[in-house]
Amino acid sequence: QQPVQSPQAVILREGEDAVINCSSSKALYSVHWYRQKHGEAPVFLMILLKGGEQKGHEKISASFNEKKQQSSLYLTASQLSYSGTYFCGTFRGGQNFVFGPGTRLSVLP
Template sequence: QQPVQSPQAVILREGEDAVINCSSSKALYSVHWYRQKHGEAPVFLMILLKGGEQKGHDKISASFNEKKQQSSLYLTASQLSYSGTYFCGTEYNGDKIIFGKGTRLHILP
């Protein structure tokens, strides 16, 4: 039931783009995305609710393909502040949220 995230880790130079994927073996109600800095709590980025929905937040956007049961997070022109671990959280029936193992993103200057 735990969603699968890929890749496990990414190293980029500032200004480069990244894509983080999240897939589920079960039909999804919604997908959440969070970012966690080292030693801190996860912080909410966005929620996607509908099949084919896309949302954006500054240069971070995401898509949700309900039919394929997967979501992707897009980080465009990455900044140093984007470094951290990104988690997708999947919701199957409107109550509990199950997280993937995370993708570690490291941005080099």
């Protein structure tokens, strides 16, 4: 019952854009996005809530379509530092936090 993420992996050149998607078969009330660099702990990027409220880093852009039960993370003008694995997560059954399988992003010079 974990969220589904697409694509599984993406390779970009510096300056290119990317979109990472997160979808669920069950209703989403909030979507959390995290980035994990190799050998490091995940770092919070953004929370999107039902109703349009967002909380996160200014340079990160994301959307949340409640009807489609989808969220998308937009990475524009990518930098080398954007490389890592991006996870979306949500609460299931109100209590159980589940992450998606992750999207591996590689930004090349």
